[in-house]
Every structure is written in C-alpha cells, then in structure tokens.
Amino acid sequence: MNKQTKELIAVGASIAGHCQPCLAYHTVKAKEAGLTEAEIREAMEVGRMVEQGAMSAMREFSKTVFGTPAESAAGCCPGAAAPGTKKCCG
Structure with a gap:
C-alpha cells in the first residue's frame, strides 16, 4: 500500500474515531504525500x-x-462481557 493510500485511510479513521489530534497530524502527512x-x-x-x-x-x-x-453487561469495568459481545477496552 502506498503512502497516499495509508494517509487517506488514516484521515478517514481519525474522523470515525473522533480523534482530533490524529486528524490534524494525518491531514498534514496527507498533504506532504502529495494529496x-x-x-x-x-x-x-x-x-x-x-x-x-x-x-x-x-x-x-x-x-x-x-x-x-x-x-x-459489557463495559469498561471489571467483569465478564455479555454473551456474544466483546469487552470494551480490552
């Protein structure tokens, strides 16, 4: 995968993940990659x-x-996850 594609994925993932510092960083990197x-x-x-x-x-x-x-119930606390679900944060 080339650098441009990686940066486009990172930009989209930053938005989906609500990560403002990630978005700022990857926007700059995307521009540097020529996008x-x-x-x-x-x-x-x-x-x-x-x-x-x-x-x-x-x-x-x-x-x-x-x-x-x-x-x-699944969550960010000790204990088992609900059947058929993944534990949060772990």
Whole structure:
C-alpha cells in the first residue's frame, strides 16, 4: 500500500474515531504525500459515513441493553462481557 493510500485511510479513521489530534497530524502527512485538498476532504467524508453508520448501529443496540443484567453487561469495568459481545477496552 502506498503512502497516499495509508494517509487517506488514516484521515478517514481519525474522523470515525473522533480523534482530533490524529486528524490534524494525518491531514498534514496527507498533504506532504502529495494529496490534494479535495482528495483529503473525500476521505474525511468517508470517515463521517463510517462514523454515522456505527452510531446508527449503536443507537439500535442501546435500545436493547436494559434487558442485560448489570453484572454481565459489557463495559469498561471489571467483569465478564455479555454473551456474544466483546469487552470494551480490552
């Protein structure tokens, strides 16, 4: 994978991951790699679409969590993850 492609992916991932320092860094690196502003903005838009899709799925999932006992709910705290889910932060 060439440097331009890597930087476009990093720009989109920065948007989707809500990482402002990452976005600032990778925008500069993308320009240094010879990408145009239009190309970088397109990668930003793709990142926004990914983020919106993930948020839509999270909104739907959040409607189901009240049926999960607190001691087995997945999260950033000790304990087991809910069946069929991944633990957060680990």
